[in-house]
Structures are given as C-alpha cells and as structure tokens.
Amino acid sequence: MKKFLSMFLVLVLAFSLVACSAGTQPAESTEATTPAEESSAAPAAEPVTLRFTGWRTEDENAINAMNELFMAENPNIKVVYEPVQATEYDTYLQTALANGTAADIIMMRSYSSGKTVYSGGKILDLSTENVPNLSMFPASAINAWSSDGKSFAVPAGMTIEGVHYNKAIFDACGITKTPDTVEELLQDCQIIKDAGYLPIAGGIAEAWYVSEEITSSILMATVGSSDWVKSLYAKEIDFTDPAYVTMLSTLQKLTAFYPDFYEGLGYEDSQNLFITGQAAMYMSGSFELQYFTETNPDLQLGCFAFPGQTAAPTAINFTAAIGVGVYADSPNLEAALTYVNWLASKEGGEAYANGVLGFFSPNSEATALTNDLSKAWIGLTAGKETIHMLGYETMTESSPDYSTAVADTVYQMCVNHLTPEQAAAYMQQQMSWYFE
Amino acid sequence: MKRSNWTYCAFVLPAFLFYALFMLYPLITSLGLSFFSWNGYGAKTFVGFDNFVTLFTNPAYSERFFGALKNNTLFFLYTIVLQNGIALLLAAFVNMRRMRGMKFFRSIFFIPCTLSIIVVGYIWTLIYNPLWGPLNFGLNAVGLSALKQPWLGSEKTALIAVAVANAWQYTGTPMIMLLAGMQAIPDELYEAADLDGAGAWKQFWKLTFPLIAPVMFIISTIVFVSNYSAFEIIYAMVGSTGSPNYATDILGTFFYRICFGQRLGLQPNMGVGAAIATCMFLIIGVGVVLWFRYYGKDSEL
C-alpha cells in the first residue's frame, strides 16, 4: 500500500512539474489552468487580445504571419488565430455562439451554408459606417454574407476550383499541353497510367470533397454558363437534366483512373497521394496552394481548369469561401472592428492573398499578387464566366443537404453500379424537398 | 455508526448533490426537451409528441433512425461474439491447470483497455487504410491480395471493421472478469470431474461454463449499455456522417449529427435530438430491466 501511495505522490509531483513548465509560456502558475483566473488576470493597460477562429487549420502558420503585419501597425492589439478542424467547425461554432464563448473574430462560410451563423443574431452587422473599407468591395461579394439587407462579413477569400497537376509526371509522360476537353483528359490519363503512374489522386469517402471539389468542377465545365445554375435554383430544371447526367457519366469514366479502393479514400488520403508525388493530377481548389507549398516545396505544381465536354471550358467555380465577421457580444468590439477594417483594406486583402496562397481578395483594389502559382490560378478565370459553387447558395438548409445528397449519389453510382441516369434520378429523389 | 440522522445526512449529501445536479437533473430535463421544438439558442416551443412523430414517420429522419437502430444492434451482436467469445477463450486458456505466466498474459491483454478510444480509432484507421495500411499490405505480402478491401470504405466491411477495433480494445476487461469467476470455482469440483473421467472439453462446458454464467451476464449487460450509447469509436474511425452510405451510422452518431454535428446551413434540431436520446434511454433502460428480470434474480447483492 505504501508503495502505491508513494507512486501516486511521485506522479502528482511529475504532473505539477510539467504543469509548471507549461506555465512558463503565459506567466502563470500550475493552478492558473482554470479560465476564471485567467480572464481576471488582464489589467486594462495591457494590449487587447483578440481571438480569431476559423476552419483553416492548414493555414495556421500563414494566417499568424499575416496577423503579424497587422500587429506591427497596431501594437495595442494582439490577434491569436485558433482554428478548429474543418469537419468539426460548424458544430464548434454554433455551440460556442449559443454558450457565449465564441471568439471575437469569426471565419464564416457563405450564402446558405453560413446563414445559420451569420443571421443568427450573434454576429455584428457590418456596414461602411463601422467598417469604412467595405466600400471597396463589389456588392456581389458582400451579398454572400448578407441577409435581410444587412451584411455580416468582410469577404476575405475567394477560391477557384480546378485541377492541380504534377509537372514532373506530365513531363515524364511526354504530355506537353494541359487538356481542353474531357476526351483529351481521358487520353492523358491513359498515357499516365500506361507509364506506371497513378493518373488521379482522389476518393469519394468524404461528402464535402465530392460535392465541392469533384462534381462541382466537372459540372461548371459541362454547363459552361451560369444560366443552367440559375434555372436549377429557379426549379425550371431538375437534377435529371441531361447536363447533370453528363457530369455523372464523366465522373464515372474518370474513376477508372482513380486509385484502387477509391471508395474508401477520403480527402486527406487523396492529398497525401498527390503531395508525396505519387499521382499526376488532383482535383481540388486553389486553397491547397499554401499547404502544398509548405508541406512539399519540391513539388512542381501546375493547374488547369476542368476541361469542357467538346471544347475548352467557358465557366469555372469562383467561390466566396471565407468571410470574416465580428462576434456581437465580443468584449473587444472596437479592436475587432479595427482588425476587420484592416482586413478589408487594400493592404489587408493583399496580405491575405499573398500570405495565404490560393485565396484571392474580392477587394477591387487588392489585386497585386506576388506568387506565380497564385497568378496561374487566377489566370484560369480569364475569359470564363465565374460562378459560385453549385448547391451552396441555397440547397443546404434542409436535410439531406446538397453536399450529402451528391456524395450519396456518387457512392450509389460508383459502388452500387447505378447508371448515370439512375444516379441522377436518385439525386433528384434525395433533393425533392427543394423542388416541393 | 451512531444512529444520528444529522451525521447520516452530512455523509450522504455531498455525493447526492453532485449526482443530482450534474447527472439526474440534466438527464431528466434533456429527455423532457423531446417535447419541445428548439434550435439550440432561440425560444423553446412545446410541441407534444411531434418530435417523435417526425422521428418515426418523416423519411428524412425515420430512415436514418431505423438504419441506426439496425446498425447498433449489429454492432452489439458483433461485439458480443468477438469480444466475449475471444475473452472466454483466453480466460479458459489462461486458467488452465499447469499453466505458467498467467499474470503476464492477463496484464498484457488488458493494456488496450487503458488507451483512449480516440487513440485506438486512429491507430486502426491507419491499419485499415486501403492503400498503405498494414492490413492490406500484409495480405499482399502473404499472397492473399485477393482479400484486400477498402475496409472502412465498403458498406459490407465497415461496421465489422469498427467492431473488431472495438473488441481489440475491450477484450481485456471481460477476460479478467471471467478469469475471476473461473478461479472462484473450487478445485474439488474438477477433481471430482476428473474421477468421473470427464475430459477437458466436457469439464469446461458442463462445469466451468454454468458456474461463470453470472459473470457472463454482467459482462453482457455492460456491453449492452456501452454499445447502445457508443459514439467515440465510430467518430474516431469514420466520423459522424455514418459513411460509407450510413453503414456505420449508430444511434450515438445520429444523435450527435442532429444536435451538434450540423454541417453547412442546417439548424440544430434539439427537439428531435432529445427524442433520439429518449429512445436510446428507453432501449437501454427497458433492455437492462428485462435482462435482470429474466436472469438477474440470483445475482442480487
């Protein structure tokens, strides 16, 4: 018994030692691990600390570096970025808002996918009065986070959906030109496969990756203009439309060039295959750039828009991805507004676009890009109509939401061998709540 | 103890306060929420049994609910067979007469029980990874590449793959409990059986098994309660979406999705969530009571 007790005491001692060493970063003792004591420990003369939360865990280093620029100009404000894993973010945010523990500055998704958050009464109403720099944004960008005539966010990051490719593998296979049509793409895939490489890194195990990065890109290239999307939203056509069937059959053909067991591969498996240089192509968005270049700087990256069915594509996804708003009950409102106004400035917009590669500011004046890959991606939008990702302006407010429905549909087609026509009918049945 | 009511109260009260405030009160009021419509932060509106009606009749919910119930039952059966079957076997082996190193084995077999479910989940996710997981890699190496599977990505194998990981973790507990039961059986009984000429196999089924049946009963109850309220192991291995195609969706993940795991623009539906929790409560409660009625009389304390 004595042996046990002494062991227990040693353990307690060990824990407190660790706790003390933990306390060396913020000047606190072991006991200061409770937040109650923490909050009371900030005298008024100290600089204000703003908590900034978002789902871009991958960009943590880059966003911290960007915030350094802001803090250099505003020495009295400290911004701490605390990201939460993307798949858990919505849960986390809604709980934090309901409990009154939300961060001061909040990253928000756009349109209907973020509406619960920004129109829930917990996010501060932003206008040119409290954020003067909002005047530099086109209405279309601000509208992505508006409801009932009020706006709630500084549009901070637009992303483009397309195809990343590994230049070294393309060179090794003698492919000199990126494909313009689906037929060319399939030919290239065959060449790459014959050369012993994996043509496409991809998997369908994760719903959001299927709906945002795979089907959405193919669909935009297939329909070629925003008219189709508008008619769908207006319920003039539905998911059994031939264009949607074509999208599904294109995907079905592509899966022949996916890795084995792709039905069990998720987003991160796909990323991994591509960044370790094992796959030639990877369908995703510009937002991967920061993470890819940080993780594997040796990768020779290139990009192209998803090819059209018969000719070069005329439309591409350009998505309002990241809006930054202010928590209405924040104890540091003034400092938070200073921060978002900076983010809305030309300087702030460029700091985001050049600091966090792959995100583009919709600020009409913040257009100077320094990185070649960023320039290549924004170049993909030249001469094409840009459209917000399908299914995310609306169609997410009831169950099953668009993203879940399309992922289920693709699973049924790829694993349970539905034909593209049957799959489209299945999709329509899933989404019937929208057309009622 | 001196018969003073004051002392009695003083001794019972601290525990009672913690238990009543942080356990009973939230449990009872949460179940009460199933009669309200509530999105988590706005006003609550009384709606009677509407949430239950929605849960059982609206296909968007009922399909998922009954699917989750079915998966939960399968998960329970897999666990009973895998975990308790293996535990019984191991306990019988470790308990064999003339065996040495019994303590060593039982200590090793219990190690996984000490790990966090999250840790177990992630390790097994790596093992099952279709491309670079040791399982498929190993099958390839021994020439069985035909058996390779996207273990967690196929409707056929996903739930059982999770159940295997779960059983890997928890086999130690029932094994030790069964071992305790076996060691409590007096040696004379075995000696008598030896004299009757009963073989080891017969001895096990005719003598050992009936005597450890009460322990088996306790274990099954624990498995029943923990499986019908399970969440973490599924969450750690395949997330809360029930993928692939809802093959791993159990009541716990369904509840989490409706109340907390809302994605995109969907509003949390706390009322229906509470209705799911009420159903889980009823299943567990009724299950345990029936179980005790049927079997538990002689294991009264």
Place this chain on the structure above:
Amino acid sequence: MKKVVNVKKHRKIDVKILCVYVILTLYTLYTLYPIFLMIITSMKANLEIMKNPTGLPQTFSFQGYITLFQKENFARYFANSAFVTIVSSLILLVVSILLAYALSRYLSRMSTFLYFFFLAGMMIPLRLGLLSLNDLLNSMGLIDNLWGLVFIYVAQNIPFTMFLLTGFIKMIPTSMEEVAYIDGANTWQVLWKVIVPLIKPAIATTVVYNFIPIWNDVFFPLIFISSKPNRTLIQAVTLFFGQYATNWNLVFAALTVACVPVIVVYICCSKYLIKGMMAGALKG
C-alpha cells in the same frame, strides 16, 4: 531424446499446453502490434509510412515529439488533463467514501433505496443528458472551464465508486468500530482512523479505475471546452488532426504522448486494478 521414455500421457499434455502457449503468444502479438505500430509510425518520415507501413523506420526521427512540445504547447494540455483528472479523482474519493460508509453502516430502507438510486447511474450514460448539461454549465459559467469537466466526472463516477467501496466496507466486521466508539471517538474519526486504513486497497482500485476513463475522455471536452488554452490532452490530439492530417508521424507522436500517462499508471497499479475488477466480477 532420452526423455521420450517418459510416460505417454505427460507428453500429450505438453503438446496441448504448447498449443495454448502458441495461441496466447499470437494473441499477445495481436494485442501489442497496434501499439508498436503507433510508436514506430511516430518516428517515420511521411513517405516511408506510405511505402513501407509495416517495417521499422530507416532512420529514427524524434522531430514529431520536438514539434509537439516546442510549437504546439502540449505541456499545457498535459497539465490541463492532469488537473482535471487529479482534482476530480480526489473529490470523487472523498464524497464516495462518505456515501459508502453511510450506506453500508446505517442500514435502513432509506439506505437500500439510496443504494439502488445511485447504482442506477451505472446503467444510464450521462451523455444522453447532454442538452441540459450544456444549459446547466452555461448558467453556472462553467462552459469552457475545466471545473465544469471536474463536476461532470465526479457525478458520472459516483455510482461505480460507491458500488465498489460499499462492497468492501460491508466486509469489514463492525467490532473494531465499536471499540473506537467506546474509546470516545466520533463517527468522523472512526471513518478516517479505522475504516479508511482498512479499505486502502479498495481505494487504490477505484483511483486507478477512475483515472483511466477521466484521462481518456474526449466527449465532454469536445463539446464543453472551446478555447485552445483550456483543451485537455486527448481533445488536443483529436483536434490536431485537421492541421496535420497528412503529417502522420506528428499525429502518431501526439497519440503516443497521450497514451504514456495511462500506460505508466496501469503498469504501476495493474495489481490493484485487476484485483478490484476480479472482486467486482464476483460480487456483481
């Protein structure tokens, strides 16, 4: 070869025992392999994990561990977990000893009722009460507060601790207490001077038994702890995957770090734990 002369029956038994040993050894390997895999993966380069998942690392790298503690503030999370686990174990122990003593020595209908009233808590998972628990903690200002977790764990583990301790106290003959009462001790003194020293092994068992699930819990921290400095170790590990999802060696280093405390506690106290569980199995 000389030993072949031995009685046939003996040899047959040896083969049988050998088979059992082989099976037990195989199962031991099966039990330990995932843990071994976790540790070697934490020291491999990323590409190596994909190319050679089963073998030993070509070069052992501790970079993952260094990053964890230097950059990711893991020491802080470690301290948070230690705080929650130790404080809730202590409170739990004190209130449960009082309760168990009252229930096992003051026999009445009330005690029987309370015994089953508390015991019922073993059968109902607290997470079903999540929705109101959230409201309750919120109204008490305990959201995003480690004390909130402490109170939850105390409430949740009272039933089992009470169950085990009551069983042990009932086995102690009352004669020793009577002697103490005659010497003029009050109930309080009798409990701490007479009973507690006698049930030390049971106390040790419950401490270890509660330590493991409290340390390992991820469900309540995931929902009730939101800001980064308040995260527990297991929660931090869980939320860590987003950032380093493709950085397996770092992820597995984090997993390994999260396991070490419980494995150490287990190795030190496995005797008590197993004893307690065996006692529990027989009494149940």
